[in-house]
Amino acid sequence: MSAASNSLLVGDWGTSSLRLWRLAPDGGVLAEARGADGLTTVADRAFEAVLERHLATLGAGSGEPVVLCGMVGARTGWVEAAYLPVPLDLAGIAPEATRVPGIRRPVFILPGLSQNDPARPDVMRGEETQLLGLAALEGGTPSGLVCMPGTHSKWVRLDEGRLSGFSTAMTGEVFALLRRHSVLAGVLDGQALADPASAAFVGAVRESLEAPAEVLSRLFALRAGFLLHGTPPSENLSRLSGLLIGAEIAAARSRWGNLDGVRLVASGAMAEVYLAALQAAGIHNPSVSDADACSRAGLLLAARRLTARSASEAAA
Amino acid sequence: MSAASNSLLVGDWGTSSLRLWRLAPDGGVLAEARGADGLTTVADRAFEAVLERHLATLGAGSGEPVVLCGMVGARTGWVEAAYLPVPLDLAGIAPEATRVPGIRRPVFILPGLSQNDPARPDVMRGEETQLLGLAALEGGTPSGLVCMPGTHSKWVRLDEGRLSGFSTAMTGEVFALLRRHSVLAGVLDGQALADPASAAFVGAVRESLEAPAEVLSRLFALRAGFLLHGTPPSENLSRLSGLLIGAEIAAARSRWGNLDGVRLVASGAMAEVYLAALQAAGIHNPSVSDADACSRAGLLLAARRLTARSASEAAA
Numbered sequence: 001m002s003a004a005s006n007s008l009l010v011g012d013w014g015t016s017s018l019r020l021w022r023l024a025p026d027g028g029v030l031a032e033a034r035g036a037d038g039l040t041t042v043a044d045r046a047f048e049a050v051l052e053r054h055l056a057t058l059g060a061g062s063g064e065p066v067v068l069c070g071m072v073g074a075r076t077g078w079v080e081a082a083y084l085p086v087p088l089d090l091a092g093i094a095p096e097a098t099r100v101p102g103i104r105r106p107v108f109i110l111p112g113l114s115q116n117d118p119a120r121p122d123v124m125r126g127e128e129t130q131l132l133g134l135a136a137l138e139g140g141t142p143s144g145l146v147c148m149p150g151t152h153s154k155w156v157r158l159d160e161g162r163l164s165g166f167s168t169a170m171t172g173e174v175f176a177l178l179r180r181h182s183v184l185a186g187v188l189d190g191q192a193l194a195d196p197a198s199a200a201f202v203g204a205v206r207e208s209l210e211a212p213a214e215v216l217s218r219l220f221a222l223r224a225g226f227l228l229h230g231t232p233p234s235e236n237l238s239r240l241s242g243l244l245i246g247a248e249i250a251a252a253r254s255r256w257g258n259l260d261g262v263r264l265v266a267s268g269a270m271a272e273v274y275l276a277a278l279q280a281a282g283i284h285n286p287s288v289s290d291a292d293a294c295s296r297a298g299l300l301l302a303a304r305r306l307t308a309r310s311a312s313e314a315a316a
Numbered sequence: 317m318s319a320a321s322n323s324l325l326v327g328d329w330g331t332s333s334l335r336l337w338r339l340a341p342d343g344g345v346l347a348e349a350r351g352a353d354g355l356t357t358v359a360d361r362a363f364e365a366v367l368e369r370h371l372a373t374l375g376a377g378s379g380e381p382v383v384l385c386g387m388v389g390a391r392t393g394w395v396e397a398a399y400l401p402v403p404l405d406l407a408g409i410a411p412e413a414t415r416v417p418g419i420r421r422p423v424f425i426l427p428g429l430s431q432n433d434p435a436r437p438d439v440m441r442g443e444e445t446q447l448l449g450l451a452a453l454e455g456g457t458p459s460g461l462v463c464m465p466g467t468h469s470k471w472v473r474l475d476e477g478r479l480s481g482f483s484t485a486m487t488g489e490v491f492a493l494l495r496r497h498s499v500l501a502g503v504l505d506g507q508a509l510a511d512p513a514s515a516a517f518v519g520a521v522r523e524s525l526e527a528p529a530e531v532l533s534r535l536f537a538l539r540a541g542f543l544l545h546g547t548p549p550s551e552n553l554s555r556l557s558g559l560l561i562g563a564e565i566a567a568a569r570s571r572w573g574n575l576d577g578v579r580l581v582a583s584g585a586m587a588e589v590y591l592a593a594l595q596a597a598g599i600h601n602p603s604v605s606d607a608d609a610c611s612r613a614g615l616l617l618a619a620r621r622l623t624a625r626s627a628s629e630a631a632a
Contacts, residue, residue: 114544121540152536168536177493182486213528213566220468220484224437228430250529
């Protein structure tokens with residue numbers, strides 16, 4: 001065993017990236033490995049080799065357990081980890097991890113969640129671990145709405161630590177599609193994200209909220225505005241972002257009602273953009289929790305439990 | 317001059333296809349040439365060579381005039397034909413055609429239309445010619461709403477032959493993007509269009525109309541429904557189409573009010589799908605006019621006028 005024998009190895013392995021951490025028992029980050037080795041880039045299903053290469057940079061002992069969350073547990077990932085149906089208590093997530101069979105190292109993949117209501121089928125993988133971490137960081141059993149923006153943004157209803165339902169908006173993916181592949185591509189700036197302080201962004205959020213039905217119509221106006229009035233590409237990008245995030249907030253309001261006090265789980269520029277949008281929408285008292293910190297806290301909690309189990313199984 | 321010297325050569329040259337017709341003076345189709353030589357496929361700006369190749373199959377005399385509409389007149393096309401600002405009388409479109417300079421054959425490109433309202437900038441190219449044709453086929457100065465579905469669907473308000481305003485929804489393009497490039501691609505059937513008679517299509521249209529704000533959320537449910545309940549790809553395709561067309565109709569209702577009596581300008585399967593959607597939305601007395609027939613009627617009207625001008629200029 002290494003000198004870091006009380007530390008825990010955890011990771012989030014998604015479609016487009018892999019992040020691994022060695023965490024101290026109190027959750028402090030002792031070391032981190034980040035790679036662009038997302039699941040879609042792994043050739044010939046060489047998941048173990050990719051994982052071991054990154055673990056080596058963290059000085060992982062050969063028998064040290066690792067706990068992973070994210071799309072690694074999808075049908076198209078390494079090993080399918082079952083969906084747990086909601087409603088469920090967040091505390092019930094970790095015990096249901098799936099151990100990767102046929103390899104020496106104990107690698108556990110956390111389950112995803114499913115909403116089986118035929119009128120509102122939905123799934124998540126990775127966000128459940130952030131929610132577990134959010135609850136741990138708050139030190140209680142949270143209630144209220146949580147907004148988790150991204151490629152597929154999740155809005156989650158918590159009731160005293162119980163996840164009662166959620167919805168997904170394809171905001172990030174539609175934004176990327178329109179920007180890369182649509183007739184709008186030529187009129188949009190190549191920068192990563194909107195300027196959340198711009199009038200274009202704030203105005204677009206409000207337009208979407210005032211007439212959410214018209215969002216698909218307002219998209220084409222970005223092109224027409226460029227042709228007729230020479231609207232700058234940076235302004236168009238902020239407008240596109242505002243229209244789509246405004247539509248997401250309108251959808252959340254339609255589905256979940258009053259959004260005051262929503263917890264935003266996001267990092268960096270994404271957190272800034274969504275916080276500005278929530279404020280432009282007139283939502284009171286939104287709070288922000290760092291998404292990476294929530295992921296690590298959730299993984300830590302799961303790892304403590306699973307590692308204890310793994311050790312007791314090894315001793316038995 | 318050929319035996320068809322009283323006939324007229326006209327065409328619609330768009331981004332992805334070229335269609336040319338030799339029309340009898342009464343509008344009857346004497347010959348047709350269709351090619352996949354859309355504007356984006358023309359190499360080295362060899363527009364004249366591509367056009368002449370297709371005209372040869374119609375037996376065009378070397379000096380016969382041709383009247384074109386569509387994206388051929390865009391900034392990215394052959395020769396830019398100015399946008400005419402709305403509101404305007406449909407009758408004012410033809411006289412503003414642009415003659416292609418520097419070539420022997422008289423080739424006229426009809427103008428597009430622009431809506432310069434800074435709050436609702438919009439443009440069209442090609443649909444204005446269909447509207448001219450619609451008015452000609454109806455033999456009057458129509459009033460009411462017109463729905464022209466497509467990659468960029470147009471909804472147009474006419475007041476006694478005057479076009480007072482319009483809106484564009486990117487329905488067809490968003491449909492194609494989601495189907496080809498998104499996470500939904502794997503759960504959607506490869507067939508061209510929805511089944512307009514299916515419960516999936518009709519139900520999705522109604523869901524979008526009932527909660528238009530939630531359309532972007534309901535898209536992801538297509539993937540989740542496939543993962544959790546094995547929803548068939550053909551049903552998913554009909555549902556996607558219904559959700560997006562329902563959103564377009566909701567946007568039109570939000571923008572234009574009561575949609576009863578809307579004129580649908582569309583052909584083939586597109587006409588069937590949109591008519592079914594309008595009916596599912598509870599819109600009374602929609603009528604259907606064939607889009608190709610409207611294009612030809614509009615081009616014929618413009619060609620009569622422009623050819624007369626061309627002949628009188630040649631005689632002068």
